[in-house]
Amino acid sequence: MIDPTLHPEISVELRSSPHLLRMARSGARVDTTKNPAALFILPALTVVLSIATGMQILLIPGIGLLVIVLFRWMAADSTYRSTKRKLRLARENADRFILPEDLDHPCQMLLRRAQNAVQAIMASRVHKDGLIDSVDNQVSLPEEVWQIAQRLRRLSSMHAEHGRLVPRELPPGMEDAFKPYTEALDTAWTSLSYRVRRLEKYAKQVLKADKAYHAHRRLEALAAKTPEYQQLIADTVRDELARERIRELADQAAHVRKVFEESILQARQAAGELLRAPLTSE
Structure with a gap:
């Protein structure tokens, strides 16, 4: 339950992520152990290898993989930032909701x-x-x-x-x-x-x-x-x-x-x- 006097925008944010409310209550933090840079290793090696060996057949697939990984990284980064923001909001209003x-x-x-x-x-x-x-x-x-x-x-x-x-x-x-x-x-x-x-x-x-x-x-x-x-x-x-x-x-x-x-x-x-x-x- 959320304090009915809380600002509607904040109330909607808190209601949308009950698992983050529990994280805020328990003092848990967002997992930052995963390194997004690791996603780029394989496609980057493919591109470098194709250039170094002159195997053009690997260049286009390598660039395609880089683009795909880039979009995935952007989506993951956006989700991470949103989660971090909501968790901070939950901590700031920890006395305004009851689990x-x-x-x-x-x-x-x-x-x-x-x-x-x-x-x-x-x-x-x-x-x-x-x-x-x-x-x-x-x-x-x-x-x-x-x-x-x-x-x-x-x-x-x-x-x-x-x-x-x-x-x-x-x-x-x-x-x-x-x-x-x-x-x-x-x-x-x-x-x-x-x-x-x-x-x-x-x-x-x-x-x-x-x-x-x-x-x-x-x-x-x-x-x-x-x-x-x-x-x-x-x-x-x-x-x-x-x-x-x-x-x-x-x-x-x-x-x-x-x-x-x-x-x-x-x-x-x-x-x-x-x-x-x-x-x-x-």
Whole structure:
């Protein structure tokens, strides 16, 4: 995951080379042991030999090989320079991205849940049509997930450290001395889990609104044909029963509109509860 506030051009560069992000995190360097000059040895010897011996038949193939090797060297050099530049960029922004291996398995799963919730919200029709504060969602939700990811990375690191420092079997009477540290980790995990559940609650309300919106749009299409349905009933059903059926059409339309409006309101309320107390930046 990459910091959503990072410049778009830098973000695209980092996303395009995940293996370089891992190299930057591990401190690895680009391999420079291969000498490109070695590529020229064989074609150069061929050209020299053809000139020295007067064997013109070797001259043209030798020059052809030199040209081919030259183009290969240029392509390899360009790739090397690009890789070196991207690796330097990754090192300069090492605190602006989080790799899967930066998190332990429980934290990976919790982050995935948060990402799935946000993806569901962003993919919804009510979001795309601007019915649930789309502009705010596009900024606040990615930032919310990034803040969660940062804290999960820190929690994973501290949990691993805790596992190394705390003995598996504590001497009698020492349990209470280690307990506050364990409880601190548990409290952080509980807080982040709660935050993710709020995101999932918001996503659930949005999906509910999406279904109501879909029904509402279908109803709008039918509403244009309401006079035709009313006339059909009036022409084929007794007067008293016709009035009842026509009233049912109007009542059903009003009910669907009410369900849609309520679902949108609930989604907005869920968003308000989530974003009212955002995680602060570190």
